Structures are given as structure tokens and as C-alpha cells.
Amino acid sequence: MARKPRPIDPTEGPLQAFAYDLREVREEAGNPTYRALAGRAGFSATTLSDAAGGVRQPSLEVTLAYVGACGGDVDRWKHRWHELDRELAAARGEPPARPDPEPAPEPATAPGSGPGSEPGSAAEAIPGPAPTPGPAQDARQNGRDALENGRDALENGEEAELGSPSDADGDPAEPGRSRRWPAVLAAVVLAVAIGVSALVLPKLIGGSAPAASMVVPPCADYAGPVAFTGRTYGTVTRVRQGPSLNADSIAEYPPGCAVSFSGFCLGDVIKDMTSNTPDMRWFKVSGGGVISSGVIHGNPPKGMQPEMCQGGSPMPSSISMTASQPGMGSDAIDLGATGTDLGIVGFAGYFTPAGAAVPGPKWQQIGFVAKSDSGFSSPWRLGPLRSEIAERGGIPVVAVACLGGEGPTDTVDVRLYRPGVAGELARVELAAAEQAVAARAACAFPREN
Numbered sequence: 001m002a003r004k005p006r007p008i009d010p011t012e013g014p015l016q017a018f019a020y021d022l023r024e025v026r027e028e029a030g031n032p033t034y035r036a037l038a039g040r041a042g043f044s045a046t047t048l049s050d051a052a053g054g055v056r057q058p059s060l061e062v063t064l065a066y067v068g069a070c071g072g073d074v075d076r077w078k079h080r081w082h083e084l085d086r087e088l089a090a091a092r093g094e095p096p097a098r099p100d101p102e103p104a105p106e107p108a109t110a111p112g113s114g115p116g117s118e119p120g121s122a123a124e125a126i127p128g129p130a131p132t133p134g135p136a137q138d139a140r141q142n143g144r145d146a147l148e149n150g151r152d153a154l155e156n157g158e159e160a161e162l163g164s165p166s167d168a169d170g171d172p173a174e175p176g177r178s179r180r181w182p183a184v185l186a187a188v189v190l191a192v193a194i195g196v197s198a199l200v201l202p203k204l205i206g207g208s209a210p211a212a213s214m215v216v217p218p219c220a221d222y223a224g225p226v227a228f229t230g231r232t233y234g235t236v237t238r239v240r241q242g243p244s245l246n247a248d249s250i251a252e253y254p255p256g257c258a259v260s261f262s263g264f265c266l267g268d269v270i271k272d273m274t275s276n277t278p279d280m281r282w283f284k285v286s287g288g289g290v291i292s293s294g295v296i297h298g299n300p301p302k303g304m305q306p307e308m309c310q311g312g313s314p315m316p317s318s319i320s321m322t323a324s325q326p327g328m329g330s331d332a333i334d335l336g337a338t339g340t341d342l343g344i345v346g347f348a349g350y351f352t353p354a355g356a357a358v359p360g361p362k363w364q365q366i367g368f369v370a371k372s373d374s375g376f377s378s379p380w381r382l383g384p385l386r387s388e389i390a391e392r393g394g395i396p397v398v399a400v401a402c403l404g405g406e407g408p409t410d411t412v413d414v415r416l417y418r419p420g421v422a423g424e425l426a427r428v429e430l431a432a433a434e435q436a437v438a439a440r441a442a443c444a445f446p447r448e449n
Contacts (some may be wrong), residue, residue: 026110071299147388230298243267346442
């Protein structure tokens with residue numbers, strides 16, 4: 001079971017206040033595990049946990065990845081990081097590690113539609129075939145990747161000891177860090193070896209040495225209202241005319257572009273590239289067109305409501321839950337839902353978590369599904385929970401219309417599940433605050449237990 005993180009007193013100093021507020025960002029996101037955040041941020045769970053440890057200043061890149069994975073305000077935290085850097089540098093009597101430059105204006109030329117941008121693509125995040133790299137290109141890329149990984153290991157103090165799995169939700173200040181250095185040193189030696197091969201191999205096979213810098217196509221600099229921003233991370237991110245994979249592609253972005261959005265609307269359900277969960281939100285690009293939320297790092301501000309856009313879907317307006325038992329003696333039941341304009345449904349129950357340190361029920365996600373041939377259906381294996389259900393005479397369960405991970409709505413159906421009862425269950429009334437907690441649990445990104 002994950003250990004509790006070390007408590008932080010934000011009044012101890014600017015570093016502790018910074019880490020304390022980072023933890024608040026994660027808490028506001030529904031307190032996802034660091035392993036879940038790692039899948040979205042591109043950094044390891046240990047590195048992200050260390051960033052909120054309050055022991056040392058995290059790098060700017062790690063900070064922004066942490067905040068972006070939690071759906072926070074990346075621009076605001078960029079300034080927070082530079083403020084902290086200045087304070088810590090002043091306390092040491094040193095200049096800041098990195099100045100906070102004014103962002104340079106990006107080229108106004110929007111990337112045009114290229115090969116593979118025809119409508120009807122089978123997957124939003126997977127463009128047409130990329131050029132096949134040769135041995136020299138492979139070696140150079142492997143060398144860059146290995147060197148980058150070695151540098152990250154040194155900068156972030158990654159846990160790399162063999163046979164000692166890290167507990168990413170634990171105290172990042174736990175002693176015993178000296179055991180990591182043999183593995184870190186090995187990673188660096190390997191990185192250098194691969195880097196050297198990247199320089200030598202091209203000459204052996206008649207290639208040229210790697211370029212000093214990689215040219216990145218320009219990101220569009222659109223004018224217009226900005227409600228939030230996000231960053232592209234797929235090989236190609238398509239801007240479409242409407243919120244559908246069948247809509248025309250009107251522009252393409254390379255990876256790493258910061259895109260401004262004026263709002264969002266609803267459309268085709270797309271699988272998120274990092275969490276592999278369904279999402280029906282499409283972000284409205286300030287300069288025109290929409291991009292699927294599933295291929296963007298970033299989320300709309302909490303409380304923002306979807307707008308209508310051409311060819312979009314309306315907000316879910318009704319939902320009703322049922323339960324059925326697959327067969328005699330089965331240890332599972334099937335939760336189902338029907339309703340109006342549903343795209344994604346989350347299910348949650350109010351029961352005691354397995355292995356909880358302090359016994360007591362809380363709202364926990366049971367399923368998070370998009371519509372399939374069988375409708376919205378989620379199996380629920382009861383197991384040891386049967387005794388709690390029998391003791392309490394039943395437990396509340398909810399079905400919620402979700403817009404995506406961390407995207408609950410007010411369209412909720414609350415029922416009471418009792419042993420042996422199938423079909424339509426008895427309704428339960430919850431206070432508004434409790435219903436909101438249940439909805440957030442049902443629509444959370446699925447968590448690793």
C-alpha cells in the first residue's frame with residue numbers, strides 16, 4: 001500500500017510553500033496516483049513525487065509537466081517557478097539559474113494540411129506513415145535519448161536500484177538514496193557509449209554527423225480570445241473543421257506546440273493517447289477549428305461549461321442505471337446505463353477500500369466506459385465486498401454522464417444496490433455536495449490500486 005507523503009509546512013520557506021501548492025494542484029485534480037500522472041506527464045512517478053517533496057527545487061520542465069498532467073495553469077506555474085528560483089538564488093547569494101524571458105512571438109504562418117490529413121482517419125493521434133529512419137538516424141536518436149535519460153537521472157535523483165521497486169506515493173525524502181548511484185552511473189556510462197556510437201556510426205556507413213540543432217516547424221500564432229492553453233504531443237496533431245474524425249483537417253501542428261483555446265464543445269468520443277481512456281471534449285482553437293482533447297496535454301478550467309459548435313453533440317441530459325447478474329453463483333454483477341446524449345458513463349460505489357488503514361466507506365470508481373455494442377455496461381466483481389453489503393443492507397451506487405477523465409457532469413443517477421436485486425434499483429437522494437463527490441469519483445481517470 002502507498003505510504004502517506006511527508007507533511008509540509010508552507011510557512012517554513014518558499015520551497016516548502018511551492019511544494020505545498022503543487023500538492024494542492026494534484027488534490028484539486030482528484031488526487032491521482034503519481035503512476036497515473038507519470039503516464040500523462042512523460043516523467044517518472046518518482047520524479048513527480050520528488051517535485052512535491054519540498055526538499056529541493058524541481059526543474060522547470062518537471063514542474064510544468066506535473067501541473068499540466070493535473071490540468072493546472074501551466075503559464076501561472078512557469079512564473080511561480082521563476083519566482084522561487086529568484087528567491088532561492090538570492091538566499092544563496094547567487095544569480096538565478098535561468099532568467100524568466102519574455103516569450104518571443106512565434107511565426108504567424110500556420111502549418112498547412114499535409115500528406116495524411118484527409119478526413120476519415122481511423123485514429124486522431126496516429127497520422128499517416130512517417131519516413132523510415134536509416135541506421136544513422138536511429139543511432140543518433142538513440143544516443144540523444146540515452147543521454148537525455150542519463151541527464152534526467154542525475155538531475156532528478158531517479159530511483160534506479162534493481163530489485164527495489166519505488167513507492168511513488170511515498171515520502172520523497174526517505175533515506176537510503178545512496179543506493180541509487182551505481183544504477184545511475186551505469187545509465188550515464190551507457191548513455192555516453194551510445195552517444196559516441198551515434199557520432200561514429202554515421203561516418204562508418206557514409207552518413208553525416210548529427211546536426212547541432214533540430215529544426216521544428218512553426219506553431220500557429222493565432223489571434224483571438226484565450227480561455228486556456230494546451231500542448232501538442234502526438235507526431236502530428238490535426239486541427240479539424242468540426243468535432244469528428246470525419247471532419248476535414250484544416251491544419252496540422254508538430255509536437256510541443258502551445259495552442260490557445262477559446263473554449264470547448266462535445267463530439268466524437270476519442271481515446272486519450274496517454275491515459276487510454278475515452279474523451280468527448282474537443283477544444284476550440286482561438287484561430288478556428290477544433291482539436292480532440294485526447295491529443296492535448298491540458299484541460300479546460302474547472303467549472304467551464306461546453307459550448308455548441310457546428311456538427312457537435314449536445315450535453316447529456318438524462319441517465320438511468322440498472323443492475324443484472326450474469327448467472328447463478330457468479331461473483332460479479334453488470335452495471336448498465338441508458339439516457340439521452342450519453343457519450344461516456346462512469347460508475348462509482350460507496351464502500352470501504354480494500355486494505356484501508358482506517359476502515360470506513362468512501363466513493364470509489366467502479367467503471368469508466370464509452371458506448372459499445374452492449375451499450376454502457378461495466379462488470380463489478382464484488383468479492384469481499386459482499387460481507388459489507390450484507391452487513392449494511394445495501395450500498396449506494398451512481399451512474400454519471402462524463403465528458404472525459406476528470407470531466408463529471410450534473411447528470412447523475414443514484415441507486416441502492418442490495419444483494420440479489422436486479423433490474424431497476426431503488427433510488428437514493430444525496431445532498432448536492434455529496435453527489436458532486438460521487439460524480440468526481442465516477443468520472444476520475446482510472447487509478448492503479
